[in-house]
Amino acid sequence: MSATMQRETRKEVEPNRQQEFVTPEVNIFETPEGYVLEAEMPGVNKSGLEITLEGNEITITGRRTTEHLPGEVIMSESHHAGFRRVFELDPMIDTAKVTARMEQGVLTLTLPKSERVKPRRISVD
DSSP states (O other), rough: TTEEEEEEOSSBEEEEEEEEEEEEEEEEOOOOSEEEEEEEEETGGGEEEEEEEEEEEEEEOOOOOOOOOOSSOSSOSSOOOOOEEEEOOTBOOOOOOOGEEEEEEEEEEEEEBBBTTTTOOOOOO
């Protein structure tokens, strides 16, 4: 795992609610500008997504929209629980510039490095 995530916490039940959550699978990539985190959350759209950043901890919560079809369920292999995952960000992340995009059930978070930690070229006069 890269330096982006120092600690990962998994929680199955949100403290104030009795709703179940499953842990979404993620991919994390490092680029020269920062990090990219992709989280797979099938069935979650933009309106069902909540991302909170508190201090250096980012929490991703996704609630699925369920469509109730008429009729008796004969077999069901999918879980209807929401998604939740918490990450502690490295201090080198510029939390004021974090961006998110949701497309076809995949959340993409862009976590840019702070300008002070990016390598830079110094010109000689």
